[in-house]
Amino acid sequence: MAADYYQALGLELTRGFWLSLKIIGPSAVGGFLIGLVTGAVRGAGHPRFLARLLDGYVALFRGTALLVQIFIVYYGLPNLAQALNLPPFWKALLSLSPYQASVLVFALCSGAYHSEYIRGAVLSIGRGQFQAARALGFTRFQTFAHIVLPQALRRAWPGCGNEIIYLIKYSSLAFVVSARELTGAAQSVSNTYFRFTETFLVAGLYYLALVTLATWLFQRLEKAWARP
Amino acid sequence: MTEPVLEVSHISKSCGGRLILDDVSLSLNKGELKVLIGPSGGGKSTLLQCIHFLQTPDAGEIILEGRPASDMGRRHINVFRRQIGMIFQDFNLFDHLTAEHNVAIALRKVKKQSRAQALNRAREELARVGLADKGDLYPAQLSGGQKQRVSIARALAMDPKVMLLDEPTSALDPELIGEVLKVIADLSQSGMTMLMATHQIGFARHLTSEIIFMEAGRITESGPPAELLSTCGLSRAAGFCAKLNQLMGRG
Known part of the structure; x- marks a missing residue:
């Protein structure tokens, strides 16, 4: 019995851990990219219409609970497609697997937070450098791409790293839509063997290891990109 | 003389209902260095920024080598800009x-x-x-x-065909001013056309062909330095310079 438990624990949690990684990876990258574009446009306030639209997106995703967002995307969207009697193509498109729904929601939610770090950093770059670039004949876009963003990213990076570390942990919410990632696997193993403490302790160690690795990596990057 | 490299013609600019530049005109020939002086808030920086379209003038025309900037259109303003160099007070x-x-x-x-x-x-x-x-x-x-x-x-x-310098030494401590002024003097001697706002009268008077005194958005006096500064404190410009010299020592 004990041997069975340890075998299940090792196997299931490792499998769950891989699924967690497969959720976290694209969510982190996608979220950062969404946040980069959103934060840059909102920081620049240009194009104005797009900036206002993205303000709305950020307000929505920062203003609602992540759990609610997952439920709406996973259960709500297919229902909506059904209720509106959309063509089959749209019904299929809006019926996401637990994995797809989790990655989509995590990326969108994370992007909303990233965008705030990046917007703040963009605003902190002195107006003078913007003027100097324009004076040299840079277009507005070139000024942004070559002068403002490289500096803003350096300033935003510690905050963005923090957000990714949050993401690692809120990825556990994927288990509510039945994705058997690390937390989901731990739940199922502990339910089968009634051994909650050890199981979640091991799951916690997996998260701790991943966060430690991420922290180390982000610090390396921060140092590599540092300028005097 | 041939046609000027840069011509500023009847530029006006107001901001928040306050007139910052009031019908300002000047021109620069090739290789000339002209100096803008005057109290802060008199419109020197705004004038330089308007010439560069970092601020858009409300009225008037900037003409570079005979070509009015308005011909270039808003879309090609970057092409116009890169022909004019700009030096800022805080680098x-x-x-x-x-x-x-x-x-x-x-x-x-x-x-x-x-x-x-x-x-x-x-x-x-x-x-x-x-x-x-x-x-x-x-x-x-x-x-x-x-x-x-x-x-x-x-x-x-x-x-650049022209360089605009907006108080290039104002943010420097006195020991470092000299090295920058030397570069500007060398540049002028090598034939660069320049318009410089500065408080370094002592330096400017030896290099410049014309001092332009700006106050309250207008050019109130202008002329060769010897003429403008030797009116023994009778004119506003001479008085202003005398005060600067008192503060900074004669250059």
Whole structure:
């Protein structure tokens, strides 16, 4: 019995851990990219219409609970497609697997937070450098791409790293839509063997290891990109 | 004389209901250095920024080598801008780039030169302002005077037809002013056309062909330095300069 438990624990949690990684990876990258574009446009306030639209997106995703967002995307969207009697193509498109729904929601939610770090950093770059670039004949876009963003990213990076570390942990919410990632696997193993403490302790160690690795990596990057 | 390199014709600009520039006109011939003086808030910086379209004038025309800027249209304003170099009071170097790359980046991105070509030119220009050995340093590692010289090199690399200098030494401590003024003097002697706002009257009077005194958005007096400054405190400009000289010592 004990041997069975340890075998299940090792196997299931490792499998769950891989699924967690497969959720976290694209969510982190996608979220950062969404946040980069959103934060840059909102920081620049240009194009104005797009900036206002993205303000709305950020307000929505920062203003609602992540759990609610997952439920709406996973259960709500297919229902909506059904209720509106959309063509089959749209019904299929809006019926996401637990994995797809989790990655989509995590990326969108994370992007909303990233965008705030990046917007703040963009605003902190002195107006003078913007003027100097324009004076040299840079277009507005070139000024942004070559002068403002490289500096803003350096300033935003510690905050963005923090957000990714949050993401690692809120990825556990994927288990509510039945994705058997690390937390989901731990739940199922502990339910089968009634051994909650050890199981979640091991799951916690997996998260701790991943966060430690991420922290180390982000610090390396921060140092590599540092300028005097 | 041939047609002026830069002609500023009846420029007006108001901001928040306050008239900042009131019908200002001036012209610069090739190789000329003219100096703008006057109290702060008199419109010197705004005038320079309007010439560069960093602020858009409400009325009037900027003409560069006979070609009015309004002909270029708003979309080509970047092409107009890159023909005029601008030096700012607080340098405005790009903090994330080394001195060399500060100079090279506009050559690469705006003039589409190759990296090697741009860096070569950057090194030449840095050598010209006496910073051949500082190319690899970041702005934070340079003194104020060195930063301003990098910014001059950065403007020169674009081969400007005119340079506008907006109080280039005002943010420097007295010991560092000299090295920047020397670069500007060399530049003037090499035939660069320049319009400079400054409080360094002592320096300016030996180099400039004309001092332009601005107050409350207008050019109230102008003339060769000897003429303008020798009216023994009778004119507003001479009085202003006398005060500056008292503060800073005769240059």
